[in-house]
Amino acid sequence: MKQKYLPLTATILIFVLSYALCAAQYPNILSTRVIGNLLTDNAFLGIAAVGMTFVILSGGIDLSVGSVIAFTGVFLAVVLEHTSMHPLAAFALVLAITTLFGALMGVIIHYLEMPAFIVTLAGMFLARGMAFVLSIDSIPIKHPFYATLKGFYYKLPGGGRITLIGGLMLLVFAVGILIAHRTRFGTNVYALGGGTATAKLMGVPIASTTVKIYALSGLLAGLSGIVFSLYTSAGYSLAAVGVELDAITAVVIGGTLLTGGSGFVAGTLVGIFIQGLIQTYITFDGSLSSWWTKILIGALLFAFILLQKGIIHLSRDDRQRA
Amino acid sequence: MQASSDNILSAVRIDKGFPGTKALDKVDFHLQRGEVHALLGENGAGKSTLIKCLTGAYRRDGGSILLDGVEVDPRDTFDAQRLGIGTVYQEVNLLPNLSVAENLFLGRQPRRFGMVDIRAMNRKARELLSEYELELDVTRALASYSVAIQQVVAIARAVDLSGKVLILDEPTASLDAHEVALLFRIVRRLKARGLGIIFITHFLEQVYEISDRITVLRNGRLVGTRNTADLARRDLVAMMIGRELAAEIHAVHANAAEGEPRYRFRNYGRRGRIDPFDLNVRGGEVVGIAGLLGSGRTETAEVLFGAHRADSGTAEIDGRRVELSSPRAAIRQKFGFCPEDRKTDGIVGDLSVRENIVLALQARRGWTRPISRAEQNRLADLYIRALDIRTADREKPIKLLSGGNQQKAILARWLATEPEFLILDEPTRGIDVGAHAEIVRLIESLREKGMSLIVISSEIEELVAYSTRVIVLRDRAHVAELGGERITAHQIVEAIAAANERRAS
Incomplete structure (x- = not known):
């Protein structure tokens, strides 16, 4: 088997194994209801994580995601409360804003040669601050269109539902996979992660690729914010704190190398599932504190970083023998 | 032409x-x-x-x-x-x-319906590589x-x-x-x-x-x-290392190198870097090291200084066994080493001339015993004057100095530690002719003061000018030693070329 599939295989294996263990204890976990909820509950995180996958594949990081989600939610709530704008128009507007916001961070990262960590950290504070400027309260969204959207779902046999937002997440993953593996832009993202200097020598358009990557992450953070507002039916500036870290976790558990250049968008989906599964298990158990989610995920994250180190080490040995 | x-x-x-x-x-x-x-x-x-x-x-x-x-x-x-x-x-x-195929076609991947046609790309990659007798899995x-x-x-x-x-x-x-x-x-x-x-x-x-x-x-x-x-190979070597100044300059004061060797290295070497060699150095002696690039010149210096620990042989100073297991240990034995690439190994560009000069001395004393500012100033001024380092003042960042003056500052750094055994790797590389002559004079004067020096240089005439003995390297081994009357540019070129001819046969 090719080495690049190793982390992904490990992720899938861990998911299947832990799912089997959970199912052995609580057979209900296999029901389509649980699966449907797993998709719905993690939809906003999954969508944000697709953008994060591209950013990390290119060797960068985007810390602004959680704040952008909160900003989007507050923006939508405020606009829908105070104006007569149709939600769809508001969606388009907010997506344009967050995409531009991401693109702007990309421009700063590339042209001012600033580390992505610092630029997106500033973006994180900025977006959160803008959310507070719009409103410090939790504003409920009562627009009838929201109820309509929530009414859309696909009923699975066994009573489970694939909601609109759950389905949207799967769609975003499908498109993300296509972009990553079947477009020149996707290859350029990997090229950037393999080494910016070399990629430049080989003629990769570094500037436009970097800007597009962060614009994509901004777009998907905005979409994630829309999904989050549909999910919670409210906008609150303190919402979604630390979601960017959950997204990074999903990406790394999904087998993407934190240093960039190697990984799969599909792996991130499995990473999301693993996080969701742990959460579900703890809900089922009922006696465990929800902090166990964090502890388990922390341990898992650590194990994956070790695994990646090991693989890199092995591949180096391999090359020396070849 | x-x-x-x-x-x-x-x-x-x-x-x-x-x-x-x-x-x-x-x-x-x-x-x-x-x-x-x-x-x-x-x-x-x-x-x-x-x-x-x-x-x-x-x-x-x-x-x-x-x-x-x-x-x-x-x-x-x-x-x-x-x-x-x-x-x-x-x-x-x-x-x-990236995969082999992606590397070959990055930025010009064949596309179908806007998507990269991976199958076509892999096929073209295989075709391209087949012209090079390569049968690879291009997707790896x-x-x-x-x-x-x-x-x-x-x-x-x-x-x-x-x-x-x-x-x-x-x-x-x-x-x-x-x-x-x-x-x-x-x-x-x-x-x-x-x-x-x-x-x-x-x-x-x-x-x-x-x-x-x-x-x-x-x-x-x-x-x-x-x-x-x-x-002919010999003429090529002569062209490369140059003999325009082929004037057969004197063999240096052979009498200066009499007496018992102070430093004895026996069977000294490190596997994969430099074959074991014997080297004796007396006080007041300059041992030149000649050889083409990659012949093991720098490796010899690094092993002597402990930058790469020797894995065979023994080192003696004045008949006493010493362990030169690290640069720190070597510095304790009053060794000094000016490396070849002063930009990466030598100067700390943003620090001032003064700070660069006191660096090695401070390192030897340990950070718990700082050198007072007055003492630092005295040392810096002393060496700026003694070596004629051209700088506006001692607080100027060293990266603003010319190559020759940077080189002299690094020399000053080691001279400040008052070494008795000094290794100079290409001390005249990339500096202008005037500074060049000054460095050569400086080497002469250090030798006269009784210091033992090892000087590595690709400038043959230069080696002839100041060496009391010359060691010729080839293929990471010491192959010839020239002393006294035999130190001429002609003889050194012969030794290097002969070595190369032997290797080719």
Whole structure:
């Protein structure tokens, strides 16, 4: 088997194994209801994580995601409360804003040669601050269109539902996979992660690729914010704190190398599932504190970083023998 | 030589200067269609500067470049590639994490309905590589193949993109004999297709195996272009290390080197870096180390200084066994070492001249016993005066000084620790003629004060001028020792060339 599939295989294996263990204890976990909820509950995180996958594949990081989600939610709530704008128009507007916001961070990262960590950290504070400027309260969204959207779902046999937002997440993953593996832009993202200097020598358009990557992450953070507002039916500036870290976790558990250049968008989906599964298990158990989610995920994250180190080490040995 | 119609690439009177040095001085270079042209010269001769001017990585200060008889002016390497000049470097400039096919077609992947047609790309990649006798799984990551294969992939990409001139910059440095043979088969095939190939290496036997003509540069100047078949190895070595000043300068004060050796290294060496050697150094003696690039000169210095721990042999100082297991241990024994590349190993650019000078002394005393500011000032002023370091004042950041003055500051750093055994690796590299003479005088005066010095240099006349003995290296082993009357430029060149001839046979 090719080495690049190793982390992904490990992720899938861990998911299947832990799912089997959970199912052995609580057979209900296999029901389509649980699966449907797993998709719905993690939809906003999954969508944000697709953008994060591209950013990390290119060797960068985007810390602004959680704040952008909160900003989007507050923006939508405020606009829908105070104006007569149709939600769809508001969606388009907010997506344009967050995409531009991401693109702007990309421009700063590339042209001012600033580390992505610092630029997106500033973006994180900025977006959160803008959310507070719009409103410090939790504003409920009562627009009838929201109820309509929530009414859309696909009923699975066994009573489970694939909601609109759950389905949207799967769609975003499908498109993300296509972009990553079947477009020149996707290859350029990997090229950037393999080494910016070399990629430049080989003629990769570094500037436009970097800007597009962060614009994509901004777009998907905005979409994630829309999904989050549909999910919670409210906008609150303190919402979604630390979601960017959950997204990074999903990406790394999904087998993407934190240093960039190697990984799969599909792996991130499995990473999301693993996080969701742990959460579900703890809900089922009922006696465990929800902090166990964090502890388990922390341990898992650590194990994956070790695994990646090991693989890199092995591949180096391999090359020396070849 | 006139630019003939056979020339695919002509560089005429190329000039390139850097602050403080003239890297290229009116260099002419002509490459013919279907030839392998070796570009040779010691470190700092200007080979890589010339290549960078040809590929647009540097902007030349003067001169013109003609490609196929048309004047061109590549703005960057990408531009040069479009014009038809492709380059493959020693370190493969491809992306290890992408597949072989992606590396070959990055930026020009075949597409269908807006999506990359992976199957077509892989097929084209296989076709392309089959011309190079390579049967690879092109979907695998480049990193999973050996450096030689990666090198061939890089060549395939460069030729596919450029197709007129291929520059190979030390492509064989990390390859074994079998891999070199593979590479050479490909080079010959490309040559037959009419490409002009520039080959840079420091392995002379490879030059004789593959090249049709040889151009030698030295100190930024063209020494000459010869047909490989007409150029004896000995003459080539002489061209490379230069004997313009062939005046058989004196053999230095042989009497200065009498008495018992203070430093005895027996069977000293480290596997994979330098073969075990015996070396005795007396007080007041300058032992010169000569040899071509890659012969083990720097490795010898590093083993002596403990930068790479010796794994065989013993070291004695005044008859007493010592362990030189690390630079710290060596410094405790009053050793000093000025490394070859002062930019990466020597100066700390942003620190002032004063701070750079006291660095080694402070390191030896340990950070718990700081040198007072007054003492630092005294030391800095002392050496700035003694070595005539030209700086506005002692607080100027050292990176603003010229190469020669930086070199003197590093020397001052070690002299401040009052060493008794000083190793200088290429102390006169990249500095102007005036500073050059001063460094040579300084070495002389240190020797007269009774210090033991090891000086590594590719400047043969220089070694002749100050050495009491000269050791000749080849293939990471000490092969000859010249003393007294035998220290002449002629003898040293003979020893180096003889060594190389033996290796080739």
